[in-house]
Amino acid sequence: MTDIQLEQRQLLLDKSQWLRRELLEMVARSKKGHLPSSYSCTEILISLYYGGVLRYERGNPTSAGRDRVVVSKGHAGMAAYPILADLGYYSAEELNRFCKADGILRMYPDPSIPGIESSSGSLGHALGLAAGWSLAAKRDNLPNRAFILLGDGELYEGSIWETAMFAAHQRLDNLVAVVDRNGLCIMGETEKLVELGSVEDKWRAFGWHTVSVNGHSYAELLTAFSLIGKTDGKPLAVIANTVKGKGISFMEHKSGWHNKIPTEAQFDQMRQELLVNPIHS
Amino acid sequence: MATAPALQRDILIDTIFEAAKADRNVYFVTADLGAQALDRFRAELPDQFIHSGISEQHMMDMAAGLAMVGKKVYTYAMACFATARCYEQTKCAVALHRQPVTLIGVGVGMGYDDAGPTHYTTEDMAAMRALAGIEIWTPSDVESTIALGKLTLETPAFRYIRLERPALPDLYHGRFSEVMSDGVAELKRGTDICLISCGYMLHKSLEVAAKLEAEGLSVGVVDLFRLKPIAGDALARILSSYKAVVTIEEHFLYGGMGSAVLEYLADRNLHIRVKRVGMPDRYYFENGTRAQLLRLTGLDVESLMNTVRSVAAQSQTQA
Numbered sequence: 001m002t003d004i005q006l007e008q009r010q011l012l013l014d015k016s017q018w019l020r021r022e023l024l025e026m027v028a029r030s031k032k033g034h035l036p037s038s039y040s041c042t043e044i045l046i047s048l049y050y051g052g053v054l055r056y057e058r059g060n061p062t063s064a065g066r067d068r069v070v071v072s073k074g075h076a077g078m079a080a081y082p083i084l085a086d087l088g089y090y091s092a093e094e095l096n097r098f099c100k101a102d103g104i105l106r107m108y109p110d111p112s113i114p115g116i117e118s119s120s121g122s123l124g125h126a127l128g129l130a131a132g133w134s135l136a137a138k139r140d141n142l143p144n145r146a147f148i149l150l151g152d153g154e155l156y157e158g159s160i161w162e163t164a165m166f167a168a169h170q171r172l173d174n175l176v177a178v179v180d181r182n183g184l185c186i187m188g189e190t191e192k193l194v195e196l197g198s199v200e201d202k203w204r205a206f207g208w209h210t211v212s213v214n215g216h217s218y219a220e221l222l223t224a225f226s227l228i229g230k231t232d233g234k235p236l237a238v239i240a241n242t243v244k245g246k247g248i249s250f251m252e253h254k255s256g257w258h259n260k261i262p263t264e265a266q267f268d269q270m271r272q273e274l275l276v277n278p279i280h281s
Numbered sequence: 282m283a284t285a286p287a288l289q290r291d292i293l294i295d296t297i298f299e300a301a302k303a304d305r306n307v308y309f310v311t312a313d314l315g316a317q318a319l320d321r322f323r324a325e326l327p328d329q330f331i332h333s334g335i336s337e338q339h340m341m342d343m344a345a346g347l348a349m350v351g352k353k354v355y356t357y358a359m360a361c362f363a364t365a366r367c368y369e370q371t372k373c374a375v376a377l378h379r380q381p382v383t384l385i386g387v388g389v390g391m392g393y394d395d396a397g398p399t400h401y402t403t404e405d406m407a408a409m410r411a412l413a414g415i416e417i418w419t420p421s422d423v424e425s426t427i428a429l430g431k432l433t434l435e436t437p438a439f440r441y442i443r444l445e446r447p448a449l450p451d452l453y454h455g456r457f458s459e460v461m462s463d464g465v466a467e468l469k470r471g472t473d474i475c476l477i478s479c480g481y482m483l484h485k486s487l488e489v490a491a492k493l494e495a496e497g498l499s500v501g502v503v504d505l506f507r508l509k510p511i512a513g514d515a516l517a518r519i520l521s522s523y524k525a526v527v528t529i530e531e532h533f534l535y536g537g538m539g540s541a542v543l544e545y546l547a548d549r550n551l552h553i554r555v556k557r558v559g560m561p562d563r564y565y566f567e568n569g570t571r572a573q574l575l576r577l578t579g580l581d582v583e584s585l586m587n588t589v590r591s592v593a594a595q596s597q598t599q600a
Contacts, residue, residue, distance in 0.1 A: 128345075129374060131346060
């Protein structure tokens with residue numbers, strides 16, 4: 001690896017720790033939020049925004065040539081908030097007002113927030129919206145791409161598969177679905193509730209170019225995203241195998257923590273644990 | 282050789298097509314319902330035509346996405362599927378984001394008579410009215426259909442257009458533009474009972490009124506072509522001449538057109554007797570033509586005449 005690549009890699013690793021800490025403090029202040037779901041997709045979002053994948057303009061959330069991103073698993077939509085502040089789309093002060101009456105940042109994002117392309121909270125819609133964005137871009141010969149972050153529980157929503165079939169038929173290779181495969185939904189493990197089985201096989205069967213990666217490895221995530229536009233016309237599905245609550249010992253892979261708010265003592269323990277970066281590559 | 286009268290769907294699609302030829306941002310999305318006019322659209326403007334699959338949920342999410350990037354989007358399906366199948370998508374993708382998508386539903390009421398209740402649209406007025414920000418229109422002749430089509434092109438908005446399956450006789454004879462912004466029109470003036478209706482049943486209402494005229498009853502007929510937002514003062518002005526109102530809809534009585542009229546009257550503190558006529562609260566699987574089904578459900582002309590006569594009699598005694 002070159003010096004520049006090492007530097008970039010270190011930046012990404014630092015961002016992992018930064019984002020987890022920012023999200024912790026947002027929830028500690030507001031006593032609201034979904035931390036474990038946000039921690040499983042931390043590296044996914046950082047690789048997109050800071051790994052040279054997304055096209056965007058700092059300070060200009062509605063730039064014409066931008067790629068559109070939606071955290072379709074809306075309960076983790078908050079994970080993008082510190083990133084969007086960092087990009088200058090709104091003041092970082094807003095992170096202190098998360099879920100507060102005088103703040104613009106809501107539990108579930110909506111487009112009144114700069115940098116947010118669509119409301120989320122109800123699962124399964126964003127992929128369809130993005131099919132519209134991507135189809136229009138193709139027909140208008142525009143370079144914009146769309147990146148939709150889906151939960152694996154979200155894959156239960158049938159409308160996603162309607163869109164998946166359509167997108168493959170229309171050869172929307174400017175559409176990327178990233179599945180945060182953390183194996184849990186609110187009531188327990190996906191495989192014990194309604195078996196998803198091989199998520200890769202399912203996307204592949206629907207005609208998507210599908211790759212499976214360690215969702216906490218920048219090397220693997222960035223390699224997957226480098227495939228964009230090189231998929232022989234197929235939309236791209238990145239199945240990111242992740243751990244819900246990654247980085248916090250008492251949250252990792254525990255469904256009971258979905259929307260539980262830690263106690264003050266637990267927040268302190270979390271701060272201690274995050275002194276060591278849970279992500280190493 | 283006389284040509285068959287034009288179906289509402291062909292009239293509307295042709296109106297959209299004319300604009301789409303000059304505006305490449307006009308997109309037409311179908312969930313596998315066809316039309317002669319759509320065959321032409323698809324052949325001549327393939328880049329503006331989308332077949333979504335028989336996937337109404339995907340269709341609505343995608344339509345919202347297309348609208349977000351500046352397309353003038355029309356969605357198109359049989360009315361029952363266009364409304365019920367993808368209700369949440371219409372709410373969360375289109376309505377929440379206030380996207381100017383035009384939903385076209387074909388075959389309201391029991392228009393698809395031979396297909397049975399899975400193909401009937403008898404809940405749509407109630408369900409769609411509840412969506413915030415939606416406009417709901419039921420054009421009942423060629424002229425009003427064309428005018429509505431042009432409106433959707435000139436000022437795109439979140440609208441649901443309810444089209445009947447068959448062709449319908451002319452009603453407006455060049456005068457629709459005078460009443461369009463009112464959302465309501467008095468097609469026949471009377472002094473005793475006012476029939477309020479729309480669509481296929483509007484035409485039946487005119488038949489009922491004409492027949493009762495011969496019995497000496499003065500029955501007016503109002504076209505409530507815009508269900509939401511419901512008319513302003515125009516409707517109150519019209520109703521001020523009558524002793525009673527009968528609303529007639531090929532729709533269940535829970536939350537439909539009659540309910541909307543009751544809401545209107547209550548909101549304005551207007552006291553007038555109202556009898557609501559609609560489908561009984563059950564689904565009908567019986568075979569029959571539309572006329573036979575209307576007889577079965579009490580919406581045939583004879584039954585309607587009896588209802589109006591009895592309302593008139595009650596209004597007389599309580600005058």
